[in-house]
Amino acid sequence: MLLSPAFTPVGFADLPGWHEDDQLDAFEAFCLSAFHVLTKPYRSGALGVAFDAFGPAYAEAREKPAANGSEARAFFERHFQPALVAPEDRDHGLVTGFYEPDVEASPVRTDTFSVPLLARPGDLVDVDDANRPAGMDPYLAFARNTPDGLIEYFDRPAIEQGALSGQGLEIAWVADPVDVFFVHVQGAARLNMIDGSLRRVTYAAKSGQRFTGPGGILAKIGEIPLELVTMQSIRAWFKANPHRVDEILWQNRSYIFFRQAEVDDAMLGPIAAAKVPLTPGRSVAVDRLLHTFGTPFHIVAPGLTAFGGKPFARLMIAQDTGSAITGPARGDLFAGSGFAAGEVAGVVRNDADFFALLPKSLIVGAQS
Numbered sequence: 001m002l003l004s005p006a007f008t009p010v011g012f013a014d015l016p017g018w019h020e021d022d023q024l025d026a027f028e029a030f031c032l033s034a035f036h037v038l039t040k041p042y043r044s045g046a047l048g049v050a051f052d053a054f055g056p057a058y059a060e061a062r063e064k065p066a067a068n069g070s071e072a073r074a075f076f077e078r079h080f081q082p083a084l085v086a087p088e089d090r091d092h093g094l095v096t097g098f099y100e101p102d103v104e105a106s107p108v109r110t111d112t113f114s115v116p117l118l119a120r121p122g123d124l125v126d127v128d129d130a131n132r133p134a135g136m137d138p139y140l141a142f143a144r145n146t147p148d149g150l151i152e153y154f155d156r157p158a159i160e161q162g163a164l165s166g167q168g169l170e171i172a173w174v175a176d177p178v179d180v181f182f183v184h185v186q187g188a189a190r191l192n193m194i195d196g197s198l199r200r201v202t203y204a205a206k207s208g209q210r211f212t213g214p215g216g217i218l219a220k221i222g223e224i225p226l227e228l229v230t231m232q233s234i235r236a237w238f239k240a241n242p243h244r245v246d247e248i249l250w251q252n253r254s255y256i257f258f259r260q261a262e263v264d265d266a267m268l269g270p271i272a273a274a275k276v277p278l279t280p281g282r283s284v285a286v287d288r289l290l291h292t293f294g295t296p297f298h299i300v301a302p303g304l305t306a307f308g309g310k311p312f313a314r315l316m317i318a319q320d321t322g323s324a325i326t327g328p329a330r331g332d333l334f335a336g337s338g339f340a341a342g343e344v345a346g347v348v349r350n351d352a353d354f355f356a357l358l359p360k361s362l363i364v365g366a367q368s
Contacts, residue, residue: 004047006328007083007356009363015082015355016300017313019073026296026315027072029279031065033294033319034058036276042293047328049292053359058294076296076315080357085297085329087354093329095301095312097348098186098285098322099341100269100278103179105172105191105199113173113194115180120204120257121164124153127208142208153207155253160246171201171258178238181214181249182231184256187322188270190263190337201258202270209253211323214238217251231346254323269334272320280336281307285320290328291356293318299331301352306344307335312352329354 012018033042037051037058044051057079066072087093106113127136127143133150136143143150154163160177172191174180183189187203215229224233238245261271269278272285274293284297295318304312316333325332331354335345 002048003358003362004328006047006086007358008086009081009083009358010355012077012082015298015313016302016353017311018298021073021298021314022069023072023076023315024066024069025279025282026317027061027066027075029276029282029317029319030057030294030296031061032276032279033274033317034061036274037294038062040275042274043288045287045289045291045295047290049295049356049358049362051292051294053362054292054294056361057359076357079359080296081360081363082298082355083358083363085354085356087329088327092351093327093331093354095299095304095331095333095348095350095352096324097306097333097335097345099335099345100337101179101183101186101189101342102192102338103174103176103183103189104194105174106194107172109170109173112175115174115177116170117172117174117180117183117189117201117258118159118164118169119171119259121167121169124205124207124257125150139210140208142205152209154255155207155209156255157246157250157253159207159255160250169257171260172199177245177249178235182235184254185213187256188258188261188272190266198263198266200261200263200270202261202272203256204259205257207253207255207257209255211254212252213324214248214252217248230349231342266337269337274319276319278319278334279317280334280341281314282316283319283334284316285322285325285332285334286318287326287328287330288321291318296357297331298355298357299333299352300355301350304348304350304352306347307333312350315357 042051066075123145125145144153189201191199215234218224219226272278297316299316301312335341
């Protein structure tokens with residue numbers, strides 16, 4: 001697999017903020033992937049970053065953990081060569097933020113807790129080019145299995161009006177439909193159960209239709225100026241207009257299904273697409289079709305100060321993906337769990353430069 005021309009090799013001295021960053025947390029996030037791949041390797045991305053090239057770095061990470069930030073920085077400099085990632089159709093890349101909401105929930109439906117989080121239905125099947133019926137939208141990666149064959153699955157309005165009622169799919173019940181929607185957007189949540197226990201749900205599947213964000217809808221109809229659209233402004237609008245929640249949210253036909261997950265470490269986030277717990281401030285979601293999970297990225301976003309109060313320049317590890325995360329220089333930064341993390345994630349939308357740390361063997365091979 002040839003390395004893509006989207007990568008331009010540079011030196012570590014060319015990375016703004018590299019020597020000011022403490023890469024120990026990034027190293028520990030990298031180690032989580034290093035141990036996971038002993039069970040199942042990651043798929044190589046289309047930009048040519050071969051998974052096998054990470055072998056020496058993964059082996060050292062497992063066998064000789066870094067004790068401090070200096071050792072972590074030396075590890076990454078020993079195994080990797082930075083390369084500027086060229087964005088598509090813009091001068092810089094783009095970062096947004098995501099988090100794991102904390103919501104109060106009940107194991108049974110009550111007058112207060114009446115909005116369900118649903119498990120994956122039995123008639124929902126994965127679709128690809130091998131089983132996609134002629135004429136079905138090629139975007140759809142899921143479909144409904146019927147006696148007459150595969151058809152498009154129920155969408156959000158149909159499901160929220162009872163299309164799946166009576167199947168026992170309810171994992172938990174939440175009070176606020178807007179909270180549930182943002183759990184869908186984030187793809188995970190920590191559930192503070194009314195009995196005092198803590199549960200976690202994470203993404204299992206989706207109905208398959210395209211995502212349509214409420215922020216774009218509200219801007220288009222003149223309710224919120226586009227430049228002022230944030231998670232916070234969207235929530236404020238819904239709070240002021242509760243009678244219009246369904247009107248807006250049902251325009252997003254995509255619906256998310258969940259599975260229960262263990263809360264092994266409350267300091268870490270949910271297990272995401274790379275099958276490791278996300279590390280707050282160090283895990284990033286990328287386009288998994290282009291990039292290889294486990295790839296370190298030094299991301300520089302001078303206009304972003306929500307993480308720690310200073311311009312963002314830190315090492316992140318590619319450990320998740322998302323349907324809105326498309327393109328080589330596009331990332332979604334994991335801010336953590338709970339309200340404070342949501343306040344950070346909700347305001348992140350910044351230009352950024354992406355420097356992929358590529359295994360040195362790939363750079364040598366590309367230049368030979």
